[in-house]
Amino acid sequence: MTAIHERSEQTQRAARKSRWFRRIPVWLGTLVLLGLAAIWIYPFLWMLSAALKDPIEVFSAGLDLLPKDFRWDNFRRAWVDAHFGQYLLNTVLVTIATVIIVVVRTAMAGYVLARYAFYGRKVVLAILVATLFVPAGYTIIPVVDLAARLHLLNSIAGMVIALSGGAHVASILLYLGYFHRLPRELEEAAIMDGAGFLRTFFSVMLPLAGPVTATVTLMTFMATWNAFFLPLVFTFSRPDLRTLSVGMLAFVGENSTDWSGMAAAATISLLPVVTLFILLQRYFVEGIAGAVKS
Incomplete structure (x- = not known):
């Protein structure tokens, strides 16, 4: 019974290991797609960030997306x-x-x-x-x-x-x-x-x-x-x-x-x-x- 139990555990560990290896391509593909999605969406996020920045800060902040001060007045100027x-x-x-x-x-x-x-x-x-x-x-x-x-x-x-x-x-x-x-x-x-x-x-x-x-x-x-x-x-x-x-x-x-x-x-x-x-x-x-x- 002990030998049978050990073989069963080995079989389960082998099955889990096999499933883990089969998931590696899926994980790699997900990481690649997330990276491409981040590159694709970044310009849109930068535009949203620039809409809340001071005109000088738009370029002085470089690639930083977080404004120092949120300038909601930019939307008022655009709208009115x-x-x-x-x-x-x-x-x-x-x-x-x-x-x-x-x-x-x-x-x-x-x-x-x-x-x-x-x-x-x-x-x-x-x-x-x-x-x-x-x-x-x-x-x-x-x-x-x-x-x-x-x-x-x-x-x-x-x-x-x-x-x-x-x-x-x-x-x-x-x-x-x-x-x-x-x-x-x-x-x-x-x-x-x-x-x-x-x-x-x-x-x-x-x-x-x-x-x-x-x-x-x-x-x-x-x-x-x-x-x-x-x-x-x-x-x-x-x-x-x-x-x-x-x-x-x-x-x-x-x-x-x-x-x-x-x-x-x-x-x-x-x-x-x-x-x-x-x-x-x-x-x-x-x-x-x-x-x-x-």
Whole structure:
């Protein structure tokens, strides 16, 4: 009995040792990922720290993240003196309107390209993919010229049309891939119930594409929220219509730059984006995965 007990203990110790060795790669991988995460998140933490520092301390403190004195007044200057409250409202209006237009337009385009076989379909797809290689800067001049001819410069509506009127090829391809793998019986059942194209699309197909819609919403939100060149051109003579990204110029003077005020303004600008990404992160991954599977 004693020998059997000793062999049992040896077997258990060997099993524990084996499990410990198998966990070493997992621990090493975790340490590497934690290090990469720390490197990735450090600039954001530095920006938060700079937003609470004195302008001189921003650079004199080096890489130190802890401010000597917490200067909450930097946020007041950004919100009140630099008019970031108005800029935030403008950005919210432009972003929400742009997201709605882009989601509906790209979803409908992806649906038609995925479910209908029409003459020239492959040519349309080729042109869409080709536009991915066209630098965005090349389109600013014709867009601004067209907006000026239509008297849309210096207006929120003009910015929305300019930002939502692009190809948004990635969003179209995401919807195309997702709709392509849905069964045809869904549309056939809707048609049997007397539904037309629009009712089938809005009542049946678009609700099923919820993960892709969340992905496109997040992508469009981030692109519109951080857009700079088009809002800058559209608000040259109307500073009150500036968005948050353009409003950053208020902290840049001819001889100096208010770095702590700019950091506070950047923190205000990033909080909505970070919050939305946290809320939609799961749907973002599902939308990408669902479109790629097809």
